[in-house]
Amino acid sequence: MNGFIDFKDYMAELVYEYVPGVKRVGHNKLNFRCPICGDGRKSTSHRGWFYIDTGSYFCWNAGCPANESGMSGLKFLAAVSGKSIPEVKEELISRANAFSKRGSLYEVKPLSSVFNDEETDDRKTCVIEKVKDGEWTDELPVFVREYIEKRRLDEASFLPSWFKFYYDKKLKRLVIPWSDDYYQERTVMKSQWREDKYKFPLGIEKPLFGLETIDPEFKFIFILEGVLDSVWVKNGVAAGSLRLSRHQRELLQPYENEYKIVWMPDNQHSDKSSYEKTLKIIREHPYEDVFIWPEVLKKFKDVNDTVVYSKKFISLWRSEKFLGDCISSGLAAQLKLKGL
Numbered sequence: 562m563n564g565f566i567d568f569k570d571y572m573a574e575l576v577y578e579y580v581p582g583v584k585r586v587g588h589n590k591l592n593f594r595c596p597i598c599g600d601g602r603k604s605t606s607h608r609g610w611f612y613i614d615t616g617s618y619f620c621w622n623a624g625c626p627a628n629e630s631g632m633s634g635l636k637f638l639a640a641v642s643g644k645s646i647p648e649v650k651e652e653l654i655s656r657a658n659a660f661s662k663r664g665s666l667y668e669v670k671p672l673s674s675v676f677n678d679e680e681t682d683d684r685k686t687c688v689i690e691k692v693k694d695g696e697w698t699d700e701l702p703v704f705v706r707e708y709i710e711k712r713r714l715d716e717a718s719f720l721p722s723w724f725k726f727y728y729d730k731k732l733k734r735l736v737i738p739w740s741d742d743y744y745q746e747r748t749v750m751k752s753q754w755r756e757d758k759y760k761f762p763l764g765i766e767k768p769l770f771g772l773e774t775i776d777p778e779f780k781f782i783f784i785l786e787g788v789l790d791s792v793w794v795k796n797g798v799a800a801g802s803l804r805l806s807r808h809q810r811e812l813l814q815p816y817e818n819e820y821k822i823v824w825m826p827d828n829q830h831s832d833k834s835s836y837e838k839t840l841k842i843i844r845e846h847p848y849e850d851v852f853i854w855p856e857v858l859k860k861f862k863d864v865n866d867t868v869v870y871s872k873k874f875i876s877l878w879r880s881e882k883f884l885g886d887c888i889s890s891g892l893a894a895q896l897k898l899k900g901l
């Protein structure tokens with residue numbers, strides 16, 4: 562697929578053509594009533610989201626075939642047009658060719674010119690409720706913006722398209738949403754040193770962050786503790802801790818046959834507790850795969866640390882070769898861990 566044409570713009574064009582009532586939200590999303598599952602009973606229920614930058618589709622309606630891990634844009638377009646995937650591809654290619662013949666750099670689509678950031682949904686989810694109640698805001702205070710910029714979080718490779726940071730005005734914390742219904746809050750001020758760094762909502766099962774950005778061509782899933790690290794790693798998923806809950810194990814189960822699940826703790830060479838945790842995994846579960854940090858990265862504590870140090874590391878964590886080379890298990894992993 563080298564020398565390929567980027568079909569994504571043309572995909573959005575087809576969405577407008579095949580799906581009624583499409584509304585553009587921001588620059589990257591198209592929202593509408595899900596034609597795959599028929600959406601909710603209320604006519605105001607619009608749970609289908611097409612992401613232009615990744616060319617993929619997701620429906621928030623549980624039980625919809627496009628829920629859970631979403632659907633590729635091609636599969637979605639085939640389903641709504643009644644065409645086969647090769648036919649959709651052909652259509653995209655002919656549009657891309659026609660476009661390059663026209664020679665224009667950019668064409669404004671009249672239908673998509675309406676920007677609309679309002680919620681178009683009747684979802685009663687905790688994230689939306691908190692924003693509506695005014696408890697959270699997406700107008701981040703300067704010091705929170707600075708925190709995000711310093712860690713380059715806006716540039717992370719694998720942020721889901723819907724992702725957005727919020728600020729909790731009451732608790733004075735950065736809110737990191739995991740989904741519409743789950744989030745974590747992080748301290749961002751020095752004066753909060755006495756508080757727990759992270760807070761999770763009580764009484765809701767903790768999910769996994771990042772399952773929807775998994776590339777099915779790369780047969781590994783890396784389990785990390787934190788979102789701020791996992792969003793840099795190809796097929797990185799955050800669990801909030803390195804001990805999976807029963808619910809999280811269930812979420813992972815559909816992937817277990819096809820993917821190798823790999824534990825990715827913080828750097829074992831610079832963090833004692835990470836060294837201990839890794840050793841524990843290797844000893845108790847000699848067949849489980851772990852990511853052992855290479856010695857050359859010794860000075861960094863975690864993934865985000867490397868990227869803060871230099872942008873060059875961004876591509877390292879996207880490299881299948883690099884990631885694959887650092888995986889080991891059992892005795893081999895123990896030796897690697899001890900630098901042998």
Ligand SMILES: [Zn+2]
Pocket residue numbers: 595596597598599600609620621622625626627628
């Ligand atoms: Zn649906």
